[in-house]
Amino acid sequence: MAPLKALIIGGGVAGPAAAYWLLRLGAHITLVERAPQMRASGQQVDLRGQGVPLMKKMGIEEAVRAATVHEPGMQLIDRSGKTKAFFPVAESGSGRQGFTSEYEIMRGDLVRILYALTENHPNARHLFNTTVKSFTQDDESDAHGKVHVTFQDDHQEDFDLVIGADGTGSWTRRIMLGDGAPDPRRSMGGYIGYFSVPTRPGDSDRATFCHLPGSRIIGTRKDVPELTRVYMMFRGKKPDLDAALESGDQARIKKALADLYQGGGWECDRFTDALLHAPEADDLYITPIQEVHLPPGSWSKGRVVLLGDAAHCHTAGGYGCAWGLVGAYVLAGEIAKQLTKGDSSPSAAIIQGAKNYEQVFRPVATSMHGGYEWFEDLLMPKTTLGIWAIHAFARVAAWLRLGEMSGLDEMTTKWQLPEYLELDEDRGRAAL
Secondary structure, X not given: OOOOEEEEEOOOOHHHHHHHHHHOOOOEEEEEEOOOOOOOOOOEEEEOOOHHHHHHHOOOHHHHHHOEOOOOEEEEEOOOOOEEEEEEOOOOOOOOOOXXXXXXXXXXXXXXXXXXXXXXXXXXEEEEOOOEEEEEEOOOOOOOOOEEEEXXXXXXXXXXXXXXXXXXXXXXXXXXXXXOOOOOEEEEEEEEEXXXXXXXXXXXXXXXXXXXXXXXXXXXXXXXXXXXXXEEEEEOOOHHHHHHHHHOOHHHHHHHHHHHHOOOOOOHHHHHHHHHHOHHHHHOEEEEEEEEOOOOOOOEEOOEEEOOHHHHOEOOOOOHHHHHHHHHHHHHHHHHHHHHHOOOOHHXXXXXXXXXXXXXXXXXXXXXXOOOHHHHHHHOOOOHHHHHHHHHHHHHHHHOOOOOOOOOOHHHHHOOOOOOHHHOHHHHHHHO
């Protein structure tokens, strides 16, 4: 059988992870990224839950630990800067998780680690400044069917498998679903943004968050001595900000954000002044808090399949990176199982493997979707009384060590990482 030829669209976390696992099957991989270079940027992320054993299975634990942000824990403070509750990181190797993971890492460092797994592999092509214009595919009944891809420069290639790992606003998903399909993104009624400011003496190395009236939170995290990373999270309608975002004018966006936090107490004035004037704050990134809700059975269509946020985004839910890694593994594993059975064509094996991937992974990947608006309201209260209540609850929770947990719900906690012997490199290649 000829080697599987796969196109992966998106070079964040899930895409390079999928490349790693498919290469173990002897596949030929093309990974495209619309940015002109590796997107090794972004703020602090973490690996938790089933993402931890998966990271170890990929052999990258040592590299991740070497790049880990040594954050001692998370604290809530009031508007005078006084600590109201502190949740320390769980003891290393305990298997427990907290608000700060044992594996805190800057997103860019994680992306570099994942790229390093495949960038020198003879069967892997990494193409930057490259996008897909369109694709069509042969009927699912065609045993030799392909996906026919047209790139932005109008050159065409055929692939056995196309994976859309291109984020919440996935272009792959739009093409796959077709014209007239509803947008599956669902607003959760808020935004999260972050930017960098110059460090000052006294900036805490703890993750620090301060609630403000009006369903606003401002916080900091610190991964390097010279910079403090500022986070802004808020709920509710903000017409001026929405108009600024629609315009795309960065200066206007900064002004709208600053207006939301100036005079708020703690370090708000310092951070908003830096947002408006410090060059370090030019890394500002802001995104709506969204979920992607696709109907059951629509993570794939034929030989095209969605991965990561393109399939099941839950912005700032804490499991985005973990699920990106795990989903890539499950997808490759389910395809490998079908390919190694040998009782169907490679095309049929890919189509069925993609369907099985959704059946296996969807229940846990979407377990936090929907029905949590009340929880978001609780976490970001509108009133001073509501802030007092959340601080009181947090003090009790910290004393009882309730922050240490392996998941946020029963499904996430109990779900076990599948084992795919077919992804053993020697066995997988021999079977194919």
